[in-house]
Amino acid sequence: MKTYLNPKDWLRLTERPSVKKSNLNKLVNEVFKAVKKDGDKAAKKFSAQFDGVELKSLQVNSKTIANANKQLSPALKKAIKLAKQNIEKFHAAQNEESKRIETTPGVTCWRESRPIEKVGIYIPGGTAPLFSTVLMLGIPAKIAGCKEIILCTPPNKKGEIDPTILYAASLVGITSVNSIGGIQAIAAMSYGTKSIEQVDKIFGPGNQYVTAAKQMAQSIGIAIDMPAGPSEVLVIADETCNPSFVAADLLSQAEHGADSQVILCADDDKVVNKVLIELKKQLKVLPRKTIATAALKNSKAIVFKSLKDCMLFSNAYAPEHLILANDKANKLIPLITNAGSVFVGNYSCESAGDYASGTNHTLPTNGFAKAYSGVSLDSFVKKITFQELTKNGIENIGPSIELMAEAEQLFAHKNAVTIRLKNK
Amino acid sequence: MKTYLNPKDWLRLTERPSVKKSNLNKLVNEVFKAVKKDGDKAAKKFSAQFDGVELKSLQVNSKTIANANKQLSPALKKAIKLAKQNIEKFHAAQNEESKRIETTPGVTCWRESRPIEKVGIYIPGGTAPLFSTVLMLGIPAKIAGCKEIILCTPPNKKGEIDPTILYAASLVGITSVNSIGGIQAIAAMSYGTKSIEQVDKIFGPGNQYVTAAKQMAQSIGIAIDMPAGPSEVLVIADETCNPSFVAADLLSQAEHGADSQVILCADDDKVVNKVLIELKKQLKVLPRKTIATAALKNSKAIVFKSLKDCMLFSNAYAPEHLILANDKANKLIPLITNAGSVFVGNYSCESAGDYASGTNHTLPTNGFAKAYSGVSLDSFVKKITFQELTKNGIENIGPSIELMAEAEQLFAHKNAVTIRLKNK
Numbered sequence: 022m023k024t025y026l027n028p029k030d031w032l033r034l035t036e037r038p039s040v041k042k043s044n045l046n047k048l049v050n051e052v053f054k055a056v057k058k059d060g061d062k063a064a065k066k067f068s069a070q071f072d073g074v075e076l077k078s079l080q081v082n083s084k085t086i087a088n089a090n091k092q093l094s095p096a097l098k099k100a101i102k103l104a105k106q107n108i109e110k111f112h113a114a115q116n117e118e119s120k121r122i123e124t125t126p127g128v129t130c131w132r133e134s135r136p137i138e139k140v141g142i143y144i145p146g147g148t149a150p151l152f153s154t155v156l157m158l159g160i161p162a163k164i165a166g167c168k169e170i171i172l173c174t175p176p177n178k179k180g181e182i183d184p185t186i187l188y189a190a191s192l193v194g195i196t197s198v199n200s201i202g203g204i205q206a207i208a209a210m211s212y213g214t215k216s217i218e219q220v221d222k223i224f225g226p227g228n229q230y231v232t233a234a235k236q237m238a239q240s241i242g243i244a245i246d247m248p249a250g251p252s253e254v255l256v257i258a259d260e261t262c263n264p265s266f267v268a269a270d271l272l273s274q275a276e277h278g279a280d281s282q283v284i285l286c287a288d289d290d291k292v293v294n295k296v297l298i299e300l301k302k303q304l305k306v307l308p309r310k311t312i313a314t315a316a317l318k319n320s321k322a323i324v325f326k327s328l329k330d331c332m333l334f335s336n337a338y339a340p341e342h343l344i345l346a347n348d349k350a351n352k353l354i355p356l357i358t359n360a361g362s363v364f365v366g367n368y369s370c371e372s373a374g375d376y377a378s379g380t381n382h383t384l385p386t387n388g389f390a391k392a393y394s395g396v397s398l399d400s401f402v403k404k405i406t407f408q409e410l411t412k413n414g415i416e417n418i419g420p421s422i423e424l425m426a427e428a429e430q431l432f433a434h435k436n437a438v439t440i441r442l443k444n445k
Numbered sequence: 446m447k448t449y450l451n452p453k454d455w456l457r458l459t460e461r462p463s464v465k466k467s468n469l470n471k472l473v474n475e476v477f478k479a480v481k482k483d484g485d486k487a488a489k490k491f492s493a494q495f496d497g498v499e500l501k502s503l504q505v506n507s508k509t510i511a512n513a514n515k516q517l518s519p520a521l522k523k524a525i526k527l528a529k530q531n532i533e534k535f536h537a538a539q540n541e542e543s544k545r546i547e548t549t550p551g552v553t554c555w556r557e558s559r560p561i562e563k564v565g566i567y568i569p570g571g572t573a574p575l576f577s578t579v580l581m582l583g584i585p586a587k588i589a590g591c592k593e594i595i596l597c598t599p600p601n602k603k604g605e606i607d608p609t610i611l612y613a614a615s616l617v618g619i620t621s622v623n624s625i626g627g628i629q630a631i632a633a634m635s636y637g638t639k640s641i642e643q644v645d646k647i648f649g650p651g652n653q654y655v656t657a658a659k660q661m662a663q664s665i666g667i668a669i670d671m672p673a674g675p676s677e678v679l680v681i682a683d684e685t686c687n688p689s690f691v692a693a694d695l696l697s698q699a700e701h702g703a704d705s706q707v708i709l710c711a712d713d714d715k716v717v718n719k720v721l722i723e724l725k726k727q728l729k730v731l732p733r734k735t736i737a738t739a740a741l742k743n744s745k746a747i748v749f750k751s752l753k754d755c756m757l758f759s760n761a762y763a764p765e766h767l768i769l770a771n772d773k774a775n776k777l778i779p780l781i782t783n784a785g786s787v788f789v790g791n792y793s794c795e796s797a798g799d800y801a802s803g804t805n806h807t808l809p810t811n812g813f814a815k816a817y818s819g820v821s822l823d824s825f826v827k828k829i830t831f832q833e834l835t836k837n838g839i840e841n842i843g844p845s846i847e848l849m850a851e852a853e854q855l856f857a858h859k860n861a862v863t864i865r866l867k868n869k
Binding site: 240420 | 520521523524525527528530531534535538539541544546548549552554556557559560561562573574575576577609645646660663664666667668672687689690693694696697699700701727731732733737774778781782783784785786787788789790791792793794795796797798799800801802803804805809811812813814815816817818819821823826827828829830831832833834835836838839842844845846848849850852853854855856857858859860861862864865868
C-alpha cells in the first residue's frame, strides 16, 4: 500500500488494475454454436472436456436436493434462514405501488410491474460454495414472481454439487438446479436444451469465461444483470474509526481474489498508519493469506485534506462497496454520487451486506456504479406503461399531437388522431 | 396481410422479419479507434466521409439554438410545451421515496437515488426531425438531475440541424448540442473529445450503424438504454373496436419504416375484414405509402378463438406497443405479461404515447419486452443501497454471518464480524 496526497493524482488513482483481456470470443462462439445445434449432448461434451466431469443427467434430481438438508448443521440452516428473512424484507419493500397519473383531463397514465417469466442464475464453483449468491438472486426472483428460476452451477469432479448450494436453492424455491458450469451453462440457458429451459435474463458472477459468455448471450438478445469486474471496497476513515475494524474490512475484500482491489481513504496519515499496523497483524493468521497479499499489491491508502475530499475521490472511483468508517455519515451521505452499496458507521462491515443485512450483494464493480445499480427487485421485473384516453382526453391533447406528427412528417400518426377527433 | 387460425402456428408467428445482419464490426472498430486517438479531428473526418458535411465546430453555439425558437409556429411551440408538461408529470411521479427498513433490530437498510452524472442522447437525422425523442430522453434526464446532458444529431449537408430539434433541446435543458451523427457520434460520447464530453450512458434510436456503435460502446463499459430493433405494434380488436381507428393505428406504425411490423389479432374474421377494407382506403392517400406498403408485407392479421387467446399470443410476441381496441380492458390487463407500452380502449391511439400522453416512447422492440422495460426516470438514476448496523444490530446478525462466511470458506469475512463482536 502506498500513500498519496496530490489531488492531481486523483484521476490516475481511480484506474482499476488492468485485467489481461484474453480474447475468448473464438472459444465462446464455438461452444454457443455447438450447444445451439446439439443441446444437452454438446453441453455434456464441454463439461467433460473443460471440467473433467461426465454426467448422465444435467438436472439435479429432487431427492438429491431434499437430502442436502441433512448435510448442514442446524446452526448453519438457522443462519441461512435469518439471512433469507432479512433479504426478503428489504427486497419485498421495493415493490412499487402503481400510481395512476392524470396528465391532462381524460388522459391517465400508469405503470404496472410484471415478472420476467424465465430467469437464469449462475453460481460459480471453485474453492468456496457461494450459496449466499443463491439467496441474493433467488429471493428477489421469487418475490418478483418469476415462473421459472433456473440455476446452473458446476459440479465437482465426482459430479456433486455442494449441499449448502442445494439447500439454499430449495429454501428459496429455485425451480430447476443443473450441474453445469462455464460457457456451456450460459449457452444452454441462452438457447435452451432438452434439460435446461431458455431464459429471458441471466444473473450471477463468474470467471472470465462466464463473463465472456454472458456478453455473448447479451449480443444474441438475452438480457444480463450487469457487466462484471473484480470485487472492490473503498473505506473512508478518520480518527473516529476503529483501525482494527477497518483492517478486517479491507482484508475481507482482499481475500476474494488476487484481482480484488481495496482502497483506504483518510484525512490523516496517523489513521492510515494505525490501520496498516492492524492489517499486517491480521494478515498473518489469515487462511487465504496468499490471495489477500496479492490483492493488497493492487491496493492503495490515500491521505486527503478532508473527509469531503475523500468523498469526492470516492465518487470519481465509484466503488462497488463504500464503507464510511467514521461518525460523520450524516454529512457524507448527501455527497455520495457513485457507489454500489454503502456501509454506514463502524459497526456496518461489508460482510453484513455480503450475507445478511438484507441488501443485495450483486453490485456494479469496475466503476460501473457511475451508471448501474446493484441487483434489486427491479432487476427481475419489467415496468409496463399504460395510457387510457377518454373521448375528452383525445380532444384535449389530439390537436397538439396532430401538429407534432406533421412537423415530424409522420402523417399516418397524425391521421390516427384526426380520424378520432372527427368521430365526435 | 394473411389470416391464420391454428394455435400450432403461434411460435412461428411471433418471429420478427429477419433483419439482414451486416457485419459492421470492422467499420465500427476502425471509427472508435480513430476517435479515441484523434478526437474531434477524427470525428470531423468521418462526418465529411460518411455524411458529406464539413464542419468547423461540432458544438452548436447558443445563438443558433436561441434563434431556432423564431422558426417554429406559435401553435407548434404550444403543442411541444403541452407534451413536455405531460411527460414531466408522468416521469416526475416515478420518483420513489426512500423507505428505511429495519430488517432485524439494529439493522436498517434503505435505497437512495442518484442521477447518472453524464448522459448522451442520440437523435437520428434523416427524413423526419425526431424532436419528440429529444423530449422523451431529455425530460427524464433533467428530472433525474443529470449534470451533463449531451445531445448528438447529424446535420444536413449544409451543416444545419432542424430548428424543432434545437427548440426542443433548449426547452428541456440539454447542456450541449452537437452536429454529429453515426458511429463517430457514439464513439465521441464513449471516449470524450475536446468538444464532446465522455458520458456514462448513451440513449436513443438509430440505424444499423448507430446500433452497432452502441453495442461497441457497451462492450467498452459505457451503459446503453436498451438493444434496438425495428418498431412494431400489436392490436387486439373485437367487434367493439372502430375498424377505421384500428386501420389508422396499424398504418401509423407501418409508416415508420419498411422493416416495421404490425400485427392485428381479433376473435372474429369479420373484424379483420372490416379493418382491412379501411386499411386499403387509408393507405391510398398516405404520403409515406411506399414505406407503409413495404411494412405491411411483414405484417399479419390473425384470428383467434377468443380475446384471451389473442392476449396469450401477444404475450408470446411481446410487442413494443400493444393496443387494446376493445371494451374488455379490465379483463385483459391482468393477463398481460410482456409488452412495452399499452394503449387502453378505442381512444388511446399509439400516436398519443408517441408524443404527448406522458409515457415514454423509447420502448423495447423485437421481443425484448420479455426482459426489458421502456425508458423511465429509473433509466437516468442509480439506486444505491445503504445499511447501518448498530452495536446491537451486529450482535443480532453477526453470529449468523460468521457461520455463513465460514461455510463459504471466507475467514476474513468472518473475522470482520468476530472482531466487532469481541469489542463489546
